[in-house]
Amino acid sequence: MRRRVTIPLMATGAVLSTLTVAAPAQAHGYVSGPPSRQALCAQGRVPDCGQIRYEPQSVEGPKGLRSCHAGIAQFAVLNDDSRGWPATSVGSSVTFTWTNTARHATSNWEYFIGGTRVAVFNGGGQQPGATVSHTVNLGGYPGRQKVLAVWNVADTANAFYSCVDLQVGGGGDPSPTPSPTRPAPSPTPTAAPTTPPAPGGSWTAGRAYQAGDEVTYGGRTYRCRQAHTAIPGWEPPHVPALWTQV
Amino acid sequence: MRRLPTVALLAALLIAPGCAARTAPASPAPAPPKVTATSGTEMNGLDVVFLATLAAHTEQTLEMVRLSRDRVTDRKLRTLVAAIEVTETDELATMRGWLRDAGPAAAEAARRHDHGDHGTGAEDLARLRTAPGGEVDRVLLALLAPHQDAAADLARAHQTVGADPRVRDFAGRVERSRTAEVSLMAGLAPGGRA
Numbered sequence: 001m002r003r004r005v006t007i008p009l010m011a012t013g014a015v016l017s018t019l020t021v022a023a024p025a026q027a028h029g030y031v032s033g034p035p036s037r038q039a040l041c042a043q044g045r046v047p048d049c050g051q052i053r054y055e056p057q058s059v060e061g062p063k064g065l066r067s068c069h070a071g072i073a074q075f076a077v078l079n080d081d082s083r084g085w086p087a088t089s090v091g092s093s094v095t096f097t098w099t100n101t102a103r104h105a106t107s108n109w110e111y112f113i114g115g116t117r118v119a120v121f122n123g124g125g126q127q128p129g130a131t132v133s134h135t136v137n138l139g140g141y142p143g144r145q146k147v148l149a150v151w152n153v154a155d156t157a158n159a160f161y162s163c164v165d166l167q168v169g170g171g172g173d174p175s176p177t178p179s180p181t182r183p184a185p186s187p188t189p190t191a192a193p194t195t196p197p198a199p200g201g202s203w204t205a206g207r208a209y210q211a212g213d214e215v216t217y218g219g220r221t222y223r224c225r226q227a228h229t230a231i232p233g234w235e236p237p238h239v240p241a242l243w244t245q246v
Numbered sequence: 247m248r249r250l251p252t253v254a255l256l257a258a259l260l261i262a263p264g265c266a267a268r269t270a271p272a273s274p275a276p277a278p279p280k281v282t283a284t285s286g287t288e289m290n291g292l293d294v295v296f297l298a299t300l301a302a303h304t305e306q307t308l309e310m311v312r313l314s315r316d317r318v319t320d321r322k323l324r325t326l327v328a329a330i331e332v333t334e335t336d337e338l339a340t341m342r343g344w345l346r347d348a349g350p351a352a353a354e355a356a357r358r359h360d361h362g363d364h365g366t367g368a369e370d371l372a373r374l375r376t377a378p379g380g381e382v383d384r385v386l387l388a389l390l391a392p393h394q395d396a397a398a399d400l401a402r403a404h405q406t407v408g409a410d411p412r413v414r415d416f417a418g419r420v421e422r423s424r425t426a427e428v429s430l431m432a433g434l435a436p437g438g439r440a
Contacts, residue, residue, distance in 0.1 A: 032292070032407055039292065042290060042291030042295065043290045043291065044291070053351075054295065055291075056291060056295060099403050099404075101295060101299040103396070130403075131399045131402070131403045208325075226332060227328075228325060229322075229329075231422070232425075240336065241329075241333050241335070242332065
């Protein structure tokens with residue numbers, strides 16, 4: 001098995017080598033909220049961005065760069081201020097959320113406007129969560145701003161870069177920003193484990209079922225295929241490994 | 247419709263030759279859920295990134311399960327682990343099918359990130375592999391709970407940025423199920439014999 005895993009890695013080695021200089025592992029991350037330029041490309045809200053569309057998390061380069069594209073030629077569109085990047089309207093306090101598709105030990109996260117570092121958050125050399133949020137006060141920077149967010153990885157020479165276009169201080173909305181991706185500073189933790197689902201039936205989250213047990217859910221009857229404790233997200237229609245419709 | 251599970255399996259083989267052999271036999275072979283909803287693709291790039299990331303994360307879950315399932319002593323934990331194995335095996339097939347549907351460019355990008363160091367590291371897996379009999383429950387809980395919590399995080403974040411309603415719904419279920427699993431695991435005394 002171990003031998004087989006190396007095959008796809010080797011096959012794509014040529015591509016990866018242009019992105020990662022000395023990094024042994026693939027640390028990846030980008031600012032998902034407010035949407036960074038690469039997130040806007042990936043969402044298709046800014047068209048014709050090229051390769052970045054499917055890898056917004058790969059804007060990786062040596063530490064210390066101050067560009068939006070980490071100097072990677074095929075991502076140069078990210079550094080092109082004339083592309084009409086929509087700016088997200090925010091208040092003076094902004095919560096940036098990184099989505100980390102690989103979670104590497106972190107030196108720190110830095111935020112720049114122009115040449116000025118406006119915030120820094122220590123990573124303590126620890127592995128971050130799958131998502132990381134930082135609240136930055138941009139009260140001193142009203143109006144349209146381009147924020148460069150930098151994730152400095154602790155155990156490689158590299159960093160990840162995301163540029164985020166903002167309209168700071170509420171007020172005007174010069175480049176109308178579609179609302180769906182307005183930042184959600186504190187995502188609401190949903191559904192406590194024992195909350196029953198909407199459609200109802202005899203199926204009950206939190207109950208232990210044995211193979212052969214029958215329940216109703218959404219007007220249909222299901223038979224348990226394998227013993228388990230029912231939980232939200234494992235409603236019978238969604239988990240055919242656990243329930244068969246009778 | 248009958249052909250679709252085969253297609254999903256094929257996609258798994260195409261996208262990740264290194265993984266298919268490990269994941270396929272684990273399933274008691276139910277049809278992957280929701281494949282019937284496949285109708286073109288409304289996926290955006292972030293949907294693709296999410297699915298590729300979670301697919302790799304799920305492979306690690308299944309790896310942890312395989313390394314420990316026969317040595318877990320607590321009955322409730324054993325039941326939970328078995329249910330995680332079959333549900334996530336199906337989810338993995340579904341994710342790979344959607345990635346295939348998203349087209350060659352997306353599949354290629356996904357493949358490039360497929361075997362990276364997502365979530366739980368190799369040392370942790372080694373710790374589980376070498377855990378002595380009496381320690382397996384404790385080590386598994388210590389690794390699997392934060393691992394599933396990370397999946398819930400990814401899924402939560404994705405629901406505000408994804409485009410494809412199928413993927414968003416799926417992310418919602420992933421968030422809910424992983425969160426509930428973490429709660430269940432918190433209730434299991436490490437090494438206890440319920």
